[in-house]
Structures are given as C-alpha cells and as structure tokens.
Amino acid sequence: MLEGAAGPPLAGDEFLGAWDTQPVSALFDKIHATMPADAPGTLEPTQVADLIAYIMQANKFSAGPAELAIGADALKQIGLVAAKPAPAIAAGGSTLTFPVTGTLNQVMRGILFPSSNVLFDVQTKDPSAGSKGGTAKGDATTTSTRYGDVYSPWQVVDAAAISIAEIGPVLMQPRRCENGKPAPVDRADWKQYVQGVVEAGRAAYRASQTRSQDAVSDATNTISDACANCHRVYRDVSSAATRCTPP
Ligand code: HEC
Structure with a gap:
C-alpha cells in the first residue's frame, strides 16, 4: 500500500506534500542517485521509471497513454502537485521550552x-570519488577524515545541507550576540535573511540528492549569498559594538 512502516510513506498527503510543485524528474533523480540505501546508483533508469509509475499509481495520478518516459525533458513536464500542502508537524503543540x-x-x-x-x-x-582526508580549517572532524567511516561522503553532504535548512528556529530564537546586544529577531529584514538561508539550505539538499558535484557547487553560491546578505547588515559593520543592531 506504500503507507510506510519500515520507512516513510510513499503515498498520500504526507508523501506528496513533501514533493509539491516539484517535477517528476526530481523524484527520478533522487531515486536513481540515492536508492536503494545500501547500494545507491545500482538501479537502471527503466527500473526507476517503473518505480515512479507505481508510486504515481498508488497516489491516484491518472495513467497516461504511453509508458512513463525516462528522459529528463519529458519528466520535467510532469509536476507532482499535492492536493494539500505538506502538513506541518504540529507546531506550538508543545509547552516545552529550551x-x-x-x-x-x-x-x-x-x-x-x-x-x-x-x-x-x-x-x-567530488564526494562520488569517496575522497577522504579533509583537514581544512573549520572541518567538523579535523582529527579524523572529513567523511569519517560512518557515513558515505554524500550522506555527509546531505546532512550538512539539512543542518542549514533546519537552522530557522535557532536563528529566530531570542539570544545575544557576542557584544551583548540581542539578535534583532523581530525585524522584518532579519526574518527575510533567515528565510533566505533556510531556502538556500533546502536548495543545497535538493542538489545533494542528485549526487551531482556540479549541482552542489552551484548551490553553494546561493548559500554564500544568503550568509552574506545578513552579515553585510548585522555583522560586517564598522565596529564590533554595533553588530546585531539595526543600521
Ligand atoms: C540572519 C542573519 C545571519 C545569517 C543568515 C547568517 N549569519 Fe553568520 N553571523 C550573523 C551575525 C549577526 C554574526 C555576528 C554574531 C555575534 O557577533 O555574536 C555572525 C557571525 C558569523 C561568523 C563569525 C563567528 C566568529 O567567530 O566571529 C561566522 C563564521 C558565520 N556567521 C557564518 C555564517 C554562515 C556560513 C552563514 C550561512 C550559511 C551565516 N553565518 C548566516 C548573522 C547571520
């Protein structure tokens, strides 16, 4: 039934909502590049197309006159449009504070x-080359290899993109800057910069899911712009004392 038990559901609003407005080609790329989890990249394009056709059938898309094509151009024409937007996981339902x-x-x-x-x-x-040994400054894992032995290099890239995509609540939480000034979380431009970095993280995640070095490299430009937009106003100011204060 594709309802999800061992993994997330592949049918219904919860599945479709996550793909809303995305072309079928994105789902194709994701399956082709990342599935099955223990042997990614081993599915033939025709097998991926069969899986997608099956998933679309389970999601009650009407069948077309011909077999689902496997060319990117054709698959870009078909959108996975959800009836309802992705259900947000009950926000504000919890009284826990941190x-x-x-x-x-x-x-x-x-x-x-x-x-x-x-x-x-x-x-x-290129993470596909399984390169190891990142010792760059700021490397989260300076003492071992950049990618460690636990996760595959692409999984590490996925995780990095996710941590940027999930940073919104952290940057919106009232906290102080190093100079003691409160971060200006109530200002409209701050919210816009936070949304910008979240969007950039999401775009990087989508790029990472295609397992393409070029796509991720392109996405990093959007990331640096999103960081710089906020830094220009609230960090890179004439004196440390005026950081985090409205211009
Ligand atoms: C919404 C605004 C905002 C966004 C978005 C943002 N930053 Fe910042 N960042 C700041 C501010 C403000 C400071 C200075 C904070 C302080 O002085 O406490 C800062 C400081 C920093 C520092 C300096 C830390 C130090 O030791 O001096 C780094 C590094 C940094 N940001 C990286 C990033 C990266 C990378 C991104 C994008 C992925 C990013 N920031 C996105 C506002 C932002």
Missing part, C-alpha cells in the same frame, strides 16, 4: 560554519 546556550557567534561557529564548509568542499572534492 534554554539558549550560545551567543550568536557560537551558533555560527558550531553549526553554520562547519556545515557550509562541508558544502564548499564539494567544489573541489
């Missing part, structure tokens, strides 16, 4: 800096 532990600078050093470095590294090191 303390803020770091200054904004510390959050940047701890999360955004190492994650974006993993992505920037893709420009020069």
Whole structure:
C-alpha cells in the first residue's frame, strides 16, 4: 500500500506534500542517485521509471497513454502537485521550552560554519570519488577524515545541507550576540535573511540528492549569498559594538 512502516510513506498527503510543485524528474533523480540505501546508483533508469509509475499509481495520478518516459525533458513536464500542502508537524503543540546556550557567534561557529564548509568542499572534492582526508580549517572532524567511516561522503553532504535548512528556529530564537546586544529577531529584514538561508539550505539538499558535484557547487553560491546578505547588515559593520543592531 506504500503507507510506510519500515520507512516513510510513499503515498498520500504526507508523501506528496513533501514533493509539491516539484517535477517528476526530481523524484527520478533522487531515486536513481540515492536508492536503494545500501547500494545507491545500482538501479537502471527503466527500473526507476517503473518505480515512479507505481508510486504515481498508488497516489491516484491518472495513467497516461504511453509508458512513463525516462528522459529528463519529458519528466520535467510532469509536476507532482499535492492536493494539500505538506502538513506541518504540529507546531506550538508543545509547552516545552529550551534554554539558549550560545551567543550568536557560537551558533555560527558550531553549526553554520562547519556545515557550509562541508558544502564548499564539494567544489573541489567530488564526494562520488569517496575522497577522504579533509583537514581544512573549520572541518567538523579535523582529527579524523572529513567523511569519517560512518557515513558515505554524500550522506555527509546531505546532512550538512539539512543542518542549514533546519537552522530557522535557532536563528529566530531570542539570544545575544557576542557584544551583548540581542539578535534583532523581530525585524522584518532579519526574518527575510533567515528565510533566505533556510531556502538556500533546502536548495543545497535538493542538489545533494542528485549526487551531482556540479549541482552542489552551484548551490553553494546561493548559500554564500544568503550568509552574506545578513552579515553585510548585522555583522560586517564598522565596529564590533554595533553588530546585531539595526543600521
Ligand atoms: C540572519 C542573519 C545571519 C545569517 C543568515 C547568517 N549569519 Fe553568520 N553571523 C550573523 C551575525 C549577526 C554574526 C555576528 C554574531 C555575534 O557577533 O555574536 C555572525 C557571525 C558569523 C561568523 C563569525 C563567528 C566568529 O567567530 O566571529 C561566522 C563564521 C558565520 N556567521 C557564518 C555564517 C554562515 C556560513 C552563514 C550561512 C550559511 C551565516 N553565518 C548566516 C548573522 C547571520
């Protein structure tokens, strides 16, 4: 039934919502590049097309007159449009609150800096080549190899993109900057910069899912722009004392 038990569902709103407005080619690329999890890249394009046809049937898309094509151009024409947008996981349903532990600078050093470095590294090191040994400054794993032995290089790239895509709530939580000024989380431009970096992280994740070094390299330009947009206004100012204050 593709309802999901051992994994997430592949039918219904929860599945479709996550793919809403995306072309079928994106689903094709994802399956082709990342599935099956223990032997990614081993499916023939025709097998991927068969899987997609089956998933679309289960999601009640009407069948076309011909077999689903496997060319990217044809698959870009078909959109996976959900009836409803992706259901947000109950926000605000919890009364738990968490303390803020770091200054904004510390959050940047701890999360955004190492994650974006993993992505920037893709420009020069193809994760498909299984390259090891990243010792660049800011490497999250300086003492061992960049990708470790636990996850495949592409999984590490996925994870870096995800940590940027999920940074929104952390950057919107009231906290202080190193100079003691509160981060201006109530300002419209701040919200816009946070949304920009979240979007850039999501785009990087989509790029990473295609397992293409070029696609991720392109996405890193969007990441640096998104970081720079906020830094220009709130970080790279004339004196440390005026960081985090509206211009
Ligand atoms: C919404 C605004 C905003 C966004 C988006 C943002 N930053 Fe920052 N960043 C800041 C501010 C403000 C500071 C200075 C904080 C302080 O002084 O406590 C800072 C500081 C930093 C620092 C300096 C830490 C230090 O030790 O001096 C680094 C590195 C950094 N950011 C990386 C990034 C990266 C990489 C991205 C994008 C993936 C990013 N930031 C996105 C606002 C932002």
